[in-house]
Amino acid sequence: MTSVVPSDATHLTIVGAPEVPRRKPRWLKRDAPLAGANYREIKRRMRDLDLHTVCEEASCPNIHECWEDREATFLIGGPDCTRRCGFCEIATGKPKVYDREEPARVADAVEAMGLHFAVVTGVARDDLADKAAWLYAETCRQIKQRLPHCGVELLIDDFRGDGDLLDLVLDARPEVLAHNLETPRRLFRHVRPGFDYDGSLELLSRAKARSSSATKSNLMLGMGETFEEVVEALRDLREAGCDLVTVNQYLPPSHRHLALQRYVPPEEFEAYRQVGAELGFAHVESGPLVRSSYRAGAQAEAAGVWRRPAPAARTVGA
Numbered sequence: 571m572t573s574v575v576p577s578d579a580t581h582l583t584i585v586g587a588p589e590v591p592r593r594k595p596r597w598l599k600r601d602a603p604l605a606g607a608n609y610r611e612i613k614r615r616m617r618d619l620d621l622h623t624v625c626e627e628a629s630c631p632n633i634h635e636c637w638e639d640r641e642a643t644f645l646i647g648g649p650d651c652t653r654r655c656g657f658c659e660i661a662t663g664k665p666k667v668y669d670r671e672e673p674a675r676v677a678d679a680v681e682a683m684g685l686h687f688a689v690v691t692g693v694a695r696d697d698l699a700d701k702a703a704w705l706y707a708e709t710c711r712q713i714k715q716r717l718p719h720c721g722v723e724l725l726i727d728d729f730r731g732d733g734d735l736l737d738l739v740l741d742a743r744p745e746v747l748a749h750n751l752e753t754p755r756r757l758f759r760h761v762r763p764g765f766d767y768d769g770s771l772e773l774l775s776r777a778k779a780r781s782s783s784a785t786k787s788n789l790m791l792g793m794g795e796t797f798e799e800v801v802e803a804l805r806d807l808r809e810a811g812c813d814l815v816t817v818n819q820y821l822p823p824s825h826r827h828l829a830l831q832r833y834v835p836p837e838e839f840e841a842y843r844q845v846g847a848e849l850g851f852a853h854v855e856s857g858p859l860v861r862s863s864y865r866a867g868a869q870a871e872a873a874g875v876w877r878r879p880a881p882a883a884r885t886v887g888a
Contacts, residue, residue: 597836597858598819642685643863644676646709647692647702653727653764656828657752657790657820665697673705677712680720686879687867688713689748691725694764701727703735710742721745721876723786723866731769733776740781745876746814746869747777748786750862751807754799761793761828771810778811784852784873786814788862789842793820794831797838801845808849814869817842817856834858 650663680688690709695702703726710722723746729735740747751770752758758767770787778785787807789800800817807815817839822830839856846854853872855864870876 595833595835598821598833641687641689641863641865641867642680642683643689643691643866644679644709645691645693646672646676646705647695649693651693652696653694655752655762655764657761657793657822658827665693665695668695668698668702668705670705670708673709673712676709677716680713681716685717685720687721687723687870687876689723689725689863689866691863692727694727696730700738701729701732701735703729703732703738706739707742710739710744714743719879721867721870723748723863723870725750725786725862728765728769728773731766731772736773736776737780740777740783743781744783746786746866746873747781747783748788748814748862749773749777750788750790751803752788752790753793754789754795754803755806756799757793757795771806774807774812775810778813782875784813784870784875785811786816786862786869787812788816788818790818790820791834792830792832793828797841800842804842804846804849804851808846808851813852813873815846815851815854816860816862816864816869817846817854818860818862819858 648665648667648669650661650665651658652662652665654662676688676690690706690713692702692706695705706724706726710724713720713722722744724739724742724744725748726736726739728749749770751767753761755767758765774785774787777783789803791800804815819834820828820830822828836858839858839860843854843856846856852874853869855869867876867878871878
């Protein structure tokens with residue numbers, strides 16, 4: 571088993587260890603808001619077309635807010651990932667197919683939902699020569715062909731450090747190119763054993779140097795990191811040219827995932843937001859219920875790479 575014992579840990583961080591029972595603090599509890607008109611319309615279209623999004627399947631606490639802004643997140647590449655991260659609920663396995671028709675279906679969904687901003691992420695596909703880079707690029711192109719006003723964020727893995735594959739994705743001209751660091755350097759090899767801390771920073775730096783896309787990353791807290799380590803990770807991201815960052819609370823999907831070390835209080839998240847602002851990020855979303863795609867459109871606007879369509883354009887796909 572992979573394990574690490576942070577200095578302030580209350581129990582071992584071990585994949586497969588039983589989770590220590592804890593009552594969620596009040597700041598992680600949210601009453602579901604009343605469904606707005608946009609949310610109800612998108613929900614109806616999703617059911618009519620038998621479509622699915624990460625927003626629903628991951629039970630995102632921000633789904634009402636994002637759908638009301640006509641933003642949604644899609645997962646491509648199939649249900650099986652070729653890497654194993656101890657925090658992730660996506661199954662690890664050997665993918666069986668490479669569905670080259672998937673980009674068109676995602677674009678159909680974006681058009682049917684009348685979205686203003688779409689986030690596209692996917693599983694790692696190390697079984698493929700192109701690591702699924704074409705799939706990301708073609709999905710972006712298809713969306714923009716259908717809805718020119720729709721902004722696109724591509725949340726990719728590291729393509730094993732292949733810069734040519736990153737360039738292939740950047741050629742599709744997504745408004746935002748995202749790659750999640752997830753955790754500080756000390757914990758990285760335990761939390762993301764299939765990735766490399768400096769390699770992830772290099773990917774973001776290369777994307778910033780070779781495109782006009784805004785670059786973005788995420789940090790997930792509660793696995794034993796210290797305040798100073800999070801600040802160091804934020805500084806590393808900014809030095810790599812990262813424009814946007816989200817900071818959120820890790821919640822174990824099951825007892826078979828990395829054990830939770832602590833619930834991070836709201837005031838600490840606010841401190842990270844202030845640090846991020848001082849470091850010069852164009853936008854920082856930091857909070858217990860934030861997810862990496864939360865308010866993705868607003869983040870792209872803050873980075874100056876996308877403008878929300880005028881109200882008249884919001885009827886597209888209706």
